Amino acid sequence: MDGSTTPPAKPKRSRPVQVADQIKQWVVERDLKKGDKLPNESAMIELFSVSKGTVREALRILEAQGLIVTKTGPGGGSIVGEVSANRARSLLANYFYFQDLSVADIYQMRRALEPELAASLAGTLTEDQIAELQELAERYPEPAKSAEEEKEQHIASLVFHARLSEFAENKLLGFVIGFMANILTDMTVYRQLYDPPNVVLWSKGREHQLALVEALRAGQAEEARRIMASHMQVAEELMKVQEAHLLRRFMGD
Amino acid sequence: MDGSTTPPAKPKRSRPVQVADQIKQWVVERDLKKGDKLPNESAMIELFSVSKGTVREALRILEAQGLIVTKTGPGGGSIVGEVSANRARSLLANYFYFQDLSVADIYQMRRALEPELAASLAGTLTEDQIAELQELAERYPEPAKSAEEEKEQHIASLVFHARLSEFAENKLLGFVIGFMANILTDMTVYRQLYDPPNVVLWSKGREHQLALVEALRAGQAEEARRIMASHMQVAEELMKVQEAHLLRRFMGD
DNA sequence: CCCCCTAATTTATCATTATAATTTTTTCAC
């Protein structure tokens, strides 16, 4: 999996890519952290014995991956910048742009993961976090009167899940759930509106979120898991009317 | 989530990034697919009214994201190239390089997802695929005699899971499971060896894999789910002796 | 002490030239 394990694989990589790898190695060797400075352009030109253009292309490669940030001016230059969750989501979305995901696929994952997240968060949240979730869940107390309004409620619901995912101690679990919330939001924003609001299901969804907040506050892990599992069933019902396939666009940062 | 929804966010993006976005837009507008050609360098220079260096930096950005592939020579130039699973895994691994994942985190995910994958694959595999899995599971019929040999067996076991993930119809589920198998493999390759092989657990793991293959062949979804759930318990036992934190290195492509 | 202005530093962009890598075409032997 690592480059060092494939000596005879690709003997022809462009010089900018090689330089980018050397810079990465340079950073790892020194165990540089988030804000630490890299050598400036002219220093890298000498360090790697390549031209300015090559160095700049290498820097753009690392920048595109979110590994560095570059500024102009004195004290400027490139610094190590940890990859943001947003950047990681965008890069991963590029992959699924070509993979033809369906709503059913995403809900198969959500059914498996969201209850797990709910259970693991029970009793671990601060009062502020609980309050924020409660506020999100209490928005839109009235049933949606139009398809447009239903769309807003749907997005608000996804914000609730996205926020929840940010609280996860398990960063992998949190990332995957947040990624799915992003995909569904993106899809909701750009979808056609053609179905009337389903009042019964929406009110059920709202009740679930409020009950979930209570269970999280009370530290009842299994109760939270159960509620979230029910909630996923409702959410899936609401999404089933969508087209099967999605992600026909790139995400921005 | 999309760039168009953030007007006051970043009014100053570098020209290479702007050009890269324009090229992406150019591709999406024309609904270009995997092998389709982009304009060549000099054409882009005129198209976007920027210099050669700027165009090249933009191309390196897109190349780093896996969105294009560039070749020299007549008929060469840049073409649309769908993001490979490997590339997506590497880019995502860069994110988790900064996130301090633990073995427990990964197994919380595996416990939730691997049984789901096993169940959904039951009865859907071809004879060739079943045969390949069986062959992978039947390797190392003898218990490991050394720590080094145990390492090999561990990696072979992860290859089994990685291969299984590639058969998934749900590309998101498959990707996440494959990603975790990659992380664990990477960790296993570079870990210290200090514990004697646990013969009992290893033989149990092997039996699980063989039984799983049978259940998959027979189309017994719930049996496959049950077996995989047990298997995850065993695998977690074997990994528990590892250090808690991992991913202290970048992955290559 | 504070504000503004200038100067210094560093990246950003452009322009030009030469080189390397590939593919296509041509040529020439058989």
Place this chain on the structure above:
DNA sequence: GTGAAAAAATTATAATGATAAATTAGGGGG
């Protein structure tokens, strides 16, 4: 004709130099 080697054409790759833009640092003037 056929096939292989040589030549040509096309394209990206790389290097160099010059100028612009942005940002910080420092130096008065009040």
